[in-house]
Amino acid sequence: MRLMIVDDDPLVTQSLKIILEQDPDITVDKLCQSGREAIEAYREIKPDVVLSDIRMEDTDGLTATEEILKLDPDAKVILLTTFLDDEYINRALKVGAHGYVLKQDCASLSDSVKAVYGGQTVFGGKIVERLPNLMNRTEKFKWEDYDITPKERELVELVAEGLSNKEIANKMFLGEGTVRNLMSSVLSKLDLRDRTQLACFYYQRIV
Amino acid sequence: MRLMIVDDDPLVTQSLKIILEQDPDITVDKLCQSGREAIEAYREIKPDVVLSDIRMEDTDGLTATEEILKLDPDAKVILLTTFLDDEYINRALKVGAHGYVLKQDCASLSDSVKAVYGGQTVFGGKIVERLPNLMNRTEKFKWEDYDITPKERELVELVAEGLSNKEIANKMFLGEGTVRNLMSSVLSKLDLRDRTQLACFYYQRIV
């Protein structure tokens, strides 16, 4: 399996090369110093897997990944990083990287490389723990659990759109006072204080 | 490295055992037929990695994973599946699984297992492509675009927690009137009417 390693610190690329080539299945064909260089090199060398740092002077690892995958949709790129940054993780996923691992746990790196070569996608350590936060799909809220009636439920949804009681009354063909009563009822059922807390609850727990 | 394999189809567990034990680093210590059995067995055997199917009669792989991780937070569990189901992926992440791979690409399975053993998290094939859809992150909100000052920004965040003006005033060491003025300012900058709309805006556009 032929690798290419990209990092603007030559020390890092050298070390990684040494570590990875301890595995007989792996050869490191090329070391690059920048994203730009990597894109060039990829075209010629077509390595099986690319290992790239994210932060680099010239062209960062994310855009390099993007370019490389544009050249060759079957390319496998693993991004190396020193720490967990939500923003990077996010872009890495968007861009289509096949790995996002921490430099610090390079012990299992060759296994990760091989897994990626085999078509898997690898995330280092605690990175995955972040994902659920990023995709804030909390488990489905059940109105019934709180004895919320359909009408009350509609009210909640309108509050969460920012409507005033008067506007809600119009939409629901109810009197404004009725809406207020409904509101009162919902708030006490959910143990909240005012419509703003209701809206917050809605976005945090329901949708 | 000691493995445990869980699947209600004995044929599958057998096959996996054979495939995986071709790798000299791997031994399969135990085969289980159900999630319930797996939880029991884990307690005794403490395997390094658990490979478990998701769909099973008795106790499904997800709840089994949950239980096992409750027993031993350092446990490594890889979930096996035949197809991509958003709902499963989601729960798998939540539950804290360290892998989610397709049965069909069992070729690279041993590498995946090793990578997981080394602390990585592995996703099979096209699964990751789903993630960005699941977390429908709109592009990052830029406070500067709306000339929101840091203090105003703090206010917004507190409103989005459902605090009243008085509470916000306390938290920010400001007078309640000042908070009201800040509020007024933010609302006009964002072209909103009241704090509830502000909270909605926050959850829809900012976080």
Next chain:
DNA sequence: TTTGAAATATGACAATTGTCATTTTTGCTT
């Protein structure tokens, strides 16, 4: 030191909001 611009505060005001006790209306069931 003076000056000026932010930041912070005040007070008055009208509107909205949530609570509650009490009708009125509505739609059943008998």
Next chain:
DNA sequence: AAGCAAAAATGACAATTGTCATATTTCAAA
């Protein structure tokens, strides 16, 4: 038709809210 319970409405009330015009304070530049 009578009776009844849920749904809808009313009205009174205090609290909160947002706006605005106007101080007061702060703090750095001139």
